[in-house]
Amino acid sequence: MHRLGSWLLGLGALLVAVGMGFGFWFLVNDVDSKAVNLLGLVPIGFVALLAGVVMTLFSRPAGGGSSREDS
DSSP states (O other): OHHHHHHHHHHHHHHHHHHHHHHHHHHHTTOHHHHHHHHTHHHHHHHHHHHHHHHHHHOOOTTOSOOTTTO
16 A cells, blocks of 8 residues: 555656646647646646555555554
């Protein structure tokens, strides 16, 4: 679960960066159809980022991490 969360964090960040970067570039250059499609990736990337953060925070990697019982 932790590994999937890490992958979702990377995928979400990539989707947001590509959607914002190229979407606004196409918007400025008046290619509205591509801009709308690329800017539509931003909310999907945000949802992936949110899911990745939740998965990584609520799961622990196998055999890793210290707990309060050990100290």
